[in-house]
Amino acid sequence: MPEPKTAPNIANAESLKKMYADMLLIRRFEERAGQLYGMGLIGGFCHLYIGQEAVVVGMQAATKPEDQVITAYRDHGHMLACGMDPKGVMAELTGRSGGYSHGKGGSMHMFSSDKKFYGGHGIVGAQVPLGTGLAFANRYRGNQGVSLTYFGDGASNQGQVYEAFNMAELWKLPVVYIIENNQYAMGTSVARSSALQDFSKRGVSFNIPGVQVDGMDVEAVEAAGKEALAYCRSGKGPIILEMKTYRYRGHSMSDPAKYRTREEVDQVRETRDPIEHFGKKLIQRGVATEADLKMVDNEIKQTVIASAEFATTSLEPGPAELYTDIVI
C-alpha cells in the first residue's frame, strides 16, 4: 500500500500523536508490570489498567497544569498520564528506593506533589471525598484549578460518594467526577450490584449533571473532558462523566476471572480497543503512517525496558526508612 511520505498538515496532528503515544506507553508499561509480577519482582496487589487507557489520556489532554488528579489503586495509568517518570513508578512497584514513595507505598500508593497527583488509594471510594476536598481547596484559594476525581463502578455504591456529591453541589466545588465504568468490581458485574446502572445519573438527586462517554474513544473523552472542565472552571459546580470502558486483565494479578467469558474479553479487544482503533484512525486520516506508529512503539518499548531495568537494579530502601515519614 503506497503511503504518503509525510503526513499532510493537520492542525492537531501532534496532540493526536501524543495521545496515541501516551496510551501506548500505559499499555506497554502495564504489560511489563504484569511480567515483572510473574517473575516475583512485584508483590501484593497489582491492578493493571490495560483496556482503559483512553479514559485517563483523553482527560489529561483536556486539563491545565493547575488541575489535580486523584484515583484509587488502579493508578499506574493515571500517574504516567500525569507525566510522572515511568522509572519511578516501576521502581515503586518493585519496592525499591528509587520509587516515588521510596518503596513504602507500592502499586496502590504513589503520589507526586510536583505533578499534582494525589494518589493512589486502596480503600474503595475513599478518594471521592478527598478529591472533593482538593476542589474545596481550589475554591478557598480562589484559583482556577479543577479536581479530577476518578473512581470505579463498584466504588460508586459507597455511601461517602454521595455525602461528597451533596457538599460539592451545595458549595459549587470545581470537581469532575470521572466514573470509570469497566463493568466489573472484582467479580461482580454492574448489573449484580447497582440498582441504577446509568452512572451518569448518579448525581440527579443532588442536581449534578452527568454525561455518558465512550471511554474507549480517546477523542470523545477529550472532548467531554474539555466541556466538563470548562463547566467547573466557570463556577457552576461539580459534574459527572461516566466513562464506558473495559478492563482486559483480571481485577488484580491473582484473579482467575471466571465471572466472564474469554469471548467477552476478546470481543471488546477486537472491536473497541482504544489504541488499535485510534492508531487506524490516525493512519486513515493521514496523521501518521504505519511506520510512524511502529517507531512510536519501538521508542516506548525502550522507555519501558529502561524503567524495568531501573526498577530491578534500584536498591531496596535502607532499614532506617522503616521509621521515617510517620510524623514530623
Add this chain to the structure above:
Amino acid sequence: MSTQILMPALSPTMEEGKLARWLVKEGDTVKSGTILAEIETDKATMEFEAVDEGRIGKILVPEGSEGVKVNSPIATLLADGEDASSAAAPSAKPEAPKPEAAAPASAAPSAPKFEIASDPSLPPGTEMVMTTVRDALRDAMAEEMRRDELVFLMGEEVAEYQGAYKISQGLLQEFGARRVIDTPITEHGFAGLGVGAAFDGLKPIVEFMTWNFAMQAMDQIINSAAKTRYMSGGQMSCPIVFRGPNGAASRVAAQHSQDYSSWYASVPGLKVIAPYFAADAKGLLKAAIRDPNPIIFLENEIVYGRSFEVPKIDDFVLPIGKARVVKRGKDVTLVSYSIAVGLALEAAEKLAADGIECEVIDLRTLRPLDMETVIASVKKTNRIVTVEQCWPVCSIGTEVSAQVVAQAFDYLDAPPGKVTGKDVPMPYAANLEKLALPTVDDVITAVKSVCYRS
C-alpha cells in the same frame, strides 16, 4: 535471538504450579495480549498472556505438567525471521534474579512439627482429620446454616465468586442466593443492614473481605451492634457475627495490612475471637454463630492455607472465652493469639534446645480475656512474654501484662516481656515489611531477656 518464556507467579506466595493447557502451539505467531497457556495453582486456574511479540519456537514443558517451578523456562519465543532450530539452544538469557521479595517470611504454610497439648474438652480417642483453616471455617458456616434456617451469609464476593479468599466455597451452591448474598461495595450499609436484621432475630454472618474495610462500617459495629443490648435495658439482642481476615497479608502495604485485635477488644458489648488452629476456627465460629451477642471473628489470610488436626465430631463447638495451653513448660509463659501462636511455638521449640521450656498459651478469645489460665501459668513459671502481630501501643499484650502485674506481681521474677509488630504503618518493600513484623528471633530474644540469659 530467541528468548525464553518463563513460568509466571500468579500470586506472591506461589512457588510452583501446573501447566494445565497450552493455547498456542509451536510456530504460532503471538503478540502482547495473546493468551499462551492456562496455569493452575491450588486456588485457581489462570490465563497467562504474552508480553512480547514473536513466534513460539519450542514448547519446553508439555501441558498437564505438575509442579512447574516459577521462573523456569516453559517455551522459547523467536523474533521475526528466526527459525526454530536456533531456538533449540536458546541464548542464555540470565534467569530473572529472584529477589527476597519472592519469598515473604510469613508465607510458608507449615504446621509446627512437635506435639501440641490437646484441648482438654475433647473426649479421649477422638479421630482427627487434617484440615485447612479455610475449610474449617467453611465447614463451621455450612453446619450452622444446615442447623438453623435463620443463619445467612452476606458480604462482597461471598456467593458467585466463592469468596475473595475462598472461605465460602460451595455455600451458594448448597444454600442458594437467599442465604448466601453478594453485596455491593457498601460496608457501612450492609453492616448496618445486618445489625438491623439481627435486631429482628435473624443471625447474620457478615463477611468483610478484609477487616481493613470494616473501618468503613465502624460506626454500625460499635454504636449499633455493641451498645444496643445495654441501651435497651436488655430488651434488644444483636446475634451477629462479623468475620474476615485480619492482620498483615503479604506485600499489600499500609492500608491493607493492619491488626485490629485491640481495637475491638476494648469495646464492651462485643465478644472478640482470634483463633490460630483449624479446630479452634471451627469450634469457635460455630459457637459465635449461636451466641446471642455481636461477635468479632478475626481470621488471618496467611493462616487460611495452613493445615491442622480437626476432631471428627458431629457437632464440635468450643466455649468462647477460654484460652488453651497448647504446650506445657515450666520456665516461662508465652501468651499469644492468631498467627503469632505459630511464632511462639516455633520459638518454644528452638528455646527447648537451649534448655528453656516455654508454656505456650493461645488466648483464642480476646474479649472476654481468660486471665485465669494466664495467671495460673505465670504462678508456675514466674515469667511472661506476650507475642502478637499488632502495634505495641495499647496492644492485647499490654493489657495482659498489666493484669498479670496487678494480679500476680509477687510471682514475677522479671518484668513482663512483649513482642509485637513495629510501631509503624506497614511498608510495601519486601525488606521493610520483614522488619516491621515480629519474628521468631524477636520472641527468643524476649524470652532470654526475661530469663536473664543471653
